[in-house]
Each structure stands twice: as structure tokens, then as C-alpha cells.
Amino acid sequence: MAKTLVKRRSRDPSATRDKLLNAAFEEIYRRGFQAASLDTILAKAGVTKGALYHHFPDKAALGYAVVDEVVKGLLLKRWGVLEPATGDPVSALQQVLRGRAAGLTTREVELGCPLNNLAQEMSPLDRQFRKAVNATFDIWIDAVARDLERGQTDGTVRRDVDAPKIAAFVVASIEGSFGLAKGAQSAAMLRSNLEVLSSFLESLRPA
Amino acid sequence: MAKTLVKRRSRDPSATRDKLLNAAFEEIYRRGFQAASLDTILAKAGVTKGALYHHFPDKAALGYAVVDEVVKGLLLKRWGVLEPATGDPVSALQQVLRGRAAGLTTREVELGCPLNNLAQEMSPLDRQFRKAVNATFDIWIDAVARDLERGQTDGTVRRDVDAPKIAAFVVASIEGSFGLAKGAQSAAMLRSNLEVLSSFLESLRPA
DNA sequence: TGTCCTACATACCGTTTGGTATGTATAATA
DNA sequence: TATTATACATACCAAACGGTATGTAGGACA
Numbered sequence: 379m380a381k382t383l384v385k386r387r388s389r390d391p392s393a394t395r396d397k398l399l400n401a402a403f404e405e406i407y408r409r410g411f412q413a414a415s416l417d418t419i420l421a422k423a424g425v426t427k428g429a430l431y432h433h434f435p436d437k438a439a440l441g442y443a444v445v446d447e448v449v450k451g452l453l454l455k456r457w458g459v460l461e462p463a464t465g466d467p468v469s470a471l472q473q474v475l476r477g478r479a480a481g482l483t484t485r486e487v488e489l490g491c492p493l494n495n496l497a498q499e500m501s502p503l504d505r506q507f508r509k510a511v512n513a514t515f516d517i518w519i520d521a522v523a524r525d526l527e528r529g530q531t532d533g534t535v536r537r538d539v540d541a542p543k544i545a546a547f548v549v550a551s552i553e554g555s556f557g558l559a560k561g562a563q564s565a566a567m568l569r570s571n572l573e574v575l576s577s578f579l580e581s582l583r584p585a
Numbered sequence: 586m587a588k589t590l591v592k593r594r595s596r597d598p599s600a601t602r603d604k605l606l607n608a609a610f611e612e613i614y615r616r617g618f619q620a621a622s623l624d625t626i627l628a629k630a631g632v633t634k635g636a637l638y639h640h641f642p643d644k645a646a647l648g649y650a651v652v653d654e655v656v657k658g659l660l661l662k663r664w665g666v667l668e669p670a671t672g673d674p675v676s677a678l679q680q681v682l683r684g685r686a687a688g689l690t691t692r693e694v695e696l697g698c699p700l701n702n703l704a705q706e707m708s709p710l711d712r713q714f715r716k717a718v719n720a721t722f723d724i725w726i727d728a729v730a731r732d733l734e735r736g737q738t739d740g741t742v743r744r745d746v747d748a749p750k751i752a753a754f755v756v757a758s759i760e761g762s763f764g765l766a767k768g769a770q771s772a773a774m775l776r777s778n779l780e781v782l783s784s785f786l787e788s789l790r791p792a
Numbered sequence: 793t794g795t796c797c798t799a800c801a802t803a804c805c806g807t808t809t810g811g812t813a814t815g816t817a818t819a820a821t822a
Numbered sequence: 823t824a825t826t827a828t829a830c831a832t833a834c835c836a837a838a839c840g841g842t843a844t845g846t847a848g849g850a851c852a
Contacts, residue, residue: 389818389829410706413619416810427811428831437810488709497768498705499617502695512768546765546774547758547781554761558753561704561719567753574754578785596799596848623840634841635801644840 395433397423402440403448407492410499411441411507438504445496445510453493453514457552459521466534467525468583471548472576479569487568490560494553519545526582536584544582551575602640604630609647610655614699617706618648618714645711648703652717656699660721664759666728673741674732675790678755679783686776694775697767701760726752733789743791751789758782 401423405414416437420427434440454460458474489495493514500507523545529535552575559568608630612621623644627634641647661667665681696702700721707714730752736742759782766775 391829394829408709410617410619412617415808417808426831429829431811432829490705490709494764495705498697498702498764501768501770502697503616508768508770515765515768543777543781547762547778550761550765550778551754551758552761553764554757554759555754557701557705557760557764558722558757561708561715561722563708563715570750571754571757574750578788581785581788598799601799622838624838633801636799638841639799 391433394423394425394429397425398430398433398440399444399448403444403492406441406444407489407495411496412499412503438506441496441500442506442510445493445507445514449492449496450514450517453491454517457518459518463521463525463528466532467522467529468535468579470525471522471579475552475572475576479572482565482568484565487559487565488563491553491556494557498557515549519549522548529582533584535582539582548575548579551578598640601630601632601636604632605637605640605647606651606655610651610699613648613651614696614702618703619706619710645713648707649713649717652700652703652714652721656703657721657724660698660700661724664725666725670728670732670735673739674729674736675742675786677732678729678786682759682779682783686779689772689775691772694766694772695770698760698763701764705764722756726756729755736789740791742789746789755782755786758785 398419401419402414404422405419409415416427416430419440420430423429430440434443456478458470463470493511496507497511497515501511502508519542523542526535526539526541526544530537530539530541535541551571555568555571555575558571559565605626608626609621611629612626616622623634623637626647627637630636637647641650663685665677670677700718703714704718704722708718709715726749730749733742733746733748733751737744737746737748742748758778762775762778762782765778766772
């Protein structure tokens, strides 16, 4: 018996922490951070207040952890930032857009982008929140910018475009599209916007 | 003495209502609707709870009124929707973008677009909120779409573009740009994004 | 002038909130 | 085996919340 390896620990702090993070993410995603109820999070996680305040000093710290350990990874994975860039960047970006447009869930359309939700709600209210959220956006934007710059050296992207500026605009357009579609509760509008963005990307190719 | 015209009425219901709406707008703009405190709003408006609940049945109704009677007009005015369209639409839109970029306030960069804030926070939570917010977005999008269509008949806009789709994308990009800039607290990023959007609009002109 | 409805002001209420104090069982360590 | 720190569970708290009940002053109208 590999008891020491497989043993059912009646106390598993990291598992408890994960349950808290996941439950908090769900609640925050649905209601926003400020309106997220700790009691609801605890009920969903199946633990008590003692566990929460053992792992996190306060509600804000739980929120920061949700950004750094849940939302950040989710976003970077969904937008292909974690995978190594290959081929010409315009086509690669277009493919990511198509993939996202094809795989949209109702939940995603209704609730929008969790990172953008937190950015809009918390940026003016909490400096630490703003920094955590913004750091993640910067990673995304920088990744797009570097892809475009690589395309410029490879000759697949026009040399007269300002790659960092375009990258920021691409991310802004994506988030704006999700936001508008969230208000309209329309996956069709979201897909349409992503298509327009895709056609804009096409204009970045050399003439 | 034009007493009946200029008289200081100790009771002025519509003025009281306006004070409530303006104070509520400020508080909601800063903290979001859910976190907006009625007591704070009342203090800012200089009235009491009795006045509030005389004019509005509950907090939600106050929020709806803020959208319909404050935010809506503000947004449509700022983006030139209320002024009659003239000249070629691409140039007109670019001019609005330049004007907005030039006239940005710190407050606007930090707090973002009040309509978009409410859209992101309340759309999944309150159907009536969502409808009020979305109706205003639709007015804006439709206005842009009609401008573009007019340009198409005038020959200043390419005929192969889908005007309503482009219009939605333009609004999405603008809101996304404000949102990203709000997170980054950067007027420069906002201006940069609006410039990229302006260059995109340029591509709508006939070859 | 008397009446009556509007337009508030004041005081209060139950609920929910984030947070804390305290007790206790587990499990590594000495 | 005894000790001790970790990892919780339970019970509780003050403050803030949205909302209500009740009282009252202003002003149009009769």
C-alpha cells in the first residue's frame, strides 16, 4: 500500500485553499468582487470561515489570489499566450479569434471576461487590484506585440506599423467586443466584432 | 417683482429629484451601482431618505433613472450623436475621436465610461438595467451605422463594407479602449488606441 | 381662512456584511 | 509518548445596508 503517497488526508490545506479560490472565482465572476459574499463562497467551497481566514488575511487578499492564481492563467491559456508562437502572427491571431468565436459558451457571453470585469470594477477603488489585473493585461499585450514584431522581421507584417500600439488596440477591441456582447447578450454580435477585428489584422500584411 | 417666476420655493420637487439623480450618478460612477451607498448619495444631495423614497420606489429605480436621464444624455452628447451628421462620415468620426482624445480629463481616464461601467456590472444581474443600458448603446451604434450608410450612398465610404457591423465594432473598440486605459490609468494608451481606430476608419474610404 | 394632498424629515428595523475570538482535532516533531 | 504548531470549526460582533413607518410643514384650492 502506497499509504504515504495516496493516503486520504483528513486535512489537506492546499486542497482547501484551491476550493476557496475556485468558489471565490465563481462568485466574483457572477456578482463582482464587492458584491461577492464570503458566506456564499464558503458554502460553495464547503468550508467554514475559520478555514478562509486561516488561508487569507481578508477578503481583498482572497481577491488578489483569485486574479493571480485563477483568472490570469485562464485568460493567458484561452488567448494562446502560453503556447509558443509559430507561423505568421497575423494568421495565428486570426486562428485564435476563430477558435474563440467558435467555442463561445452562453456563460461566457453573459458574464464576459472575468479579468476585464475585475479591471472595470476595481481599478479605481483598489490599487493592488489594479496592479494585479493590469500586469496580466500587459503580459497579453506584450505577447501580441512581440508576435507582430517577429512578423515584421519575417516579412509577414508591414514594417510601418507600430506593433505595441496595434497590440494594445487588438486587446482593447477584444475586451470591448466581449463587453458590448455581454450587454447585448449576443454571441452573434461578439462573433461579428471578432470578424471585423480579423479583417483589420489582414490589413497589417505587407501590400 | 416676478415673484411667481423667480420665487424661492421652499419645496421644489423637480429640483430635489435632480439633486438626487446627480448625486446618485456621482456615487454610482465612482463605486458602481451595487456598492453605491444610499446614505452617501443622500448626504451628497443634501436631502433625506424620505425625499428619496418619495421620488423613487427603491434603489434599483433610482439606478434606472440615472441611466435614462443622466448617463444616456451625457454619452450621446459626448460622442456627437445628438448633433446632425454632416460631411463625409469617416472624417466626422475621426474628428469626434480627436476631440475626445484632446479633451480627456483625469477623472474620465480613471473612472472610464459610466455607461460601460454599468453595462459590465449590471447586465448579468438585472434585466431592466441591461435593457436600459443596451438601448442607449443601440442608439449610438445605429447612429454610426446610418452615418456610414449615408457615406456609402454619397460615395465617401466603400460599398462592400457592412455598415452595422463596422458601427458595432467601432463602439466596441472605443469602449474597450476606455476600459483598458482605465486599468492602465493611462491617457496616452487611450489616445493611442483612438488613433489606431482612426486609421482603421481611414481604410473604409473607397480605394 | 380651513382643508387636504404633496413633499419631504426623522427615527427605526431586520438583515447581511466582513471580520474576530475561541475552541479543538490532526499530525508532525522531539 | 508528550508536545506543539497547524488547520480548521463554531459562535459571535459591530457596522452598514436597503427599506419602512410615522410625523409634519408647505402651498394650492375651496
